[in-house]
Amino acid sequence: MALSSRTTARPPRPTLEFEVVASERLSPHLVRITLGGDGFAQFEDRPETDKYAKLKFTGADGLPVTRTYTIRRVDHEARTLTIDFVVHGDEGLAGPWAAAAQGGERLSLMGPGGGYSPDADADWHLLAGDLSAVPAIAAALEALPVDAVGTAVIEIDGPEGEIPLSAPAGVTVVWLVDASHDPEHLAAALRNVEWREGRVQVFAHGERESMKAIRRVLFDERGLERGQVSLSGYWARGRTEDRFQAEKREPIGQIL
Numbered sequence: 001m002a003l004s005s006r007t008t009a010r011p012p013r014p015t016l017e018f019e020v021v022a023s024e025r026l027s028p029h030l031v032r033i034t035l036g037g038d039g040f041a042q043f044e045d046r047p048e049t050d051k052y053a054k055l056k057f058t059g060a061d062g063l064p065v066t067r068t069y070t071i072r073r074v075d076h077e078a079r080t081l082t083i084d085f086v087v088h089g090d091e092g093l094a095g096p097w098a099a100a101a102q103g104g105e106r107l108s109l110m111g112p113g114g115g116y117s118p119d120a121d122a123d124w125h126l127l128a129g130d131l132s133a134v135p136a137i138a139a140a141l142e143a144l145p146v147d148a149v150g151t152a153v154i155e156i157d158g159p160e161g162e163i164p165l166s167a168p169a170g171v172t173v174v175w176l177v178d179a180s181h182d183p184e185h186l187a188a189a190l191r192n193v194e195w196r197e198g199r200v201q202v203f204a205h206g207e208r209e210s211m212k213a214i215r216r217v218l219f220d221e222r223g224l225e226r227g228q229v230s231l232s233g234y235w236a237r238g239r240t241e242d243r244f245q246a247e248k249r250e251p252i253g254q255i256l
Helices: 038-042 094-100 131-143 185-191 208-221 241-247
Strands: 015-027 030-036 052-058 064-070 073-075 080-086 106-113 124-130 149-156 170-177 200-207 229-235
Touching: 015 038, 015 080, 030 094, 052 080, 052 094, 064 080, 064 131, 080 094, 080 131, 124 131, 124 185, 131 149, 131 200, 131 229, 149 185, 170 185, 185 208, 200 208, 208 229
Parallel strands: 124 149, 124 200, 149 170, 200 229
Antiparallel strands: 015 030, 015 106, 030 080, 052 064, 052 106, 073 080
16 A cells, blocks of 8 residues: 655755865864855755754775764855864774865765754753764854853863853853763763753753763653753764664663
8 A cells, every 4th residue: 555645755865065165173172174165055954053964974895874963053154064073083984084174175965954942932051962062052052042041061071172162141151071981970960050940941962871861860850841851862982883873773772
């Protein structure tokens, strides 16, 4: 029996071709790549502050692979996209590419997708994550109303990981230094955050086991509703990107 059009899968997003127009080292482990070129004309922007694209690379075996990255900023006047890459030497695929990228290099991507935007009706905001979540957190902070209040807690390996962020005067940005990689560390910090009156909106993304610990704080201890929280694992310690993606379909990979 044929499926109705309402249950037919959406066609895949087109692949867009961009080129590197600028590269900037923001910190020892964060590189910013600005992309421009003809692909921008087909890029359909979205309002979410965690919007992401699927970047296409060639693996060591010569086969195509994709990596998912947050789009830090879309500049419609300059017709460019900005993407921040976490870099740890030769580890991974996208990071080393970004560290070595030169002007004029080509990059193909699909997207964007997205799922979170700051709610102007929330009484206060709580944002949390590690270095992988900095682009989305930074974009959210910039999108908050000028009178917004709340806290952003960002976990980094050392003080050299701090970068300048713009936030409303009523939002405190806390850089949480933790070189131990304890998955409970960020959750423990959230337990000590000033819990304000009213309805909170939460954005918490980062290492998978850390997000599971935060899940317990938000839902079991604070009793929040699912609709108040955007919670997701961007990566998993000790896992390759491909294994991490595969585990999303397994019990170990479930956050919510």
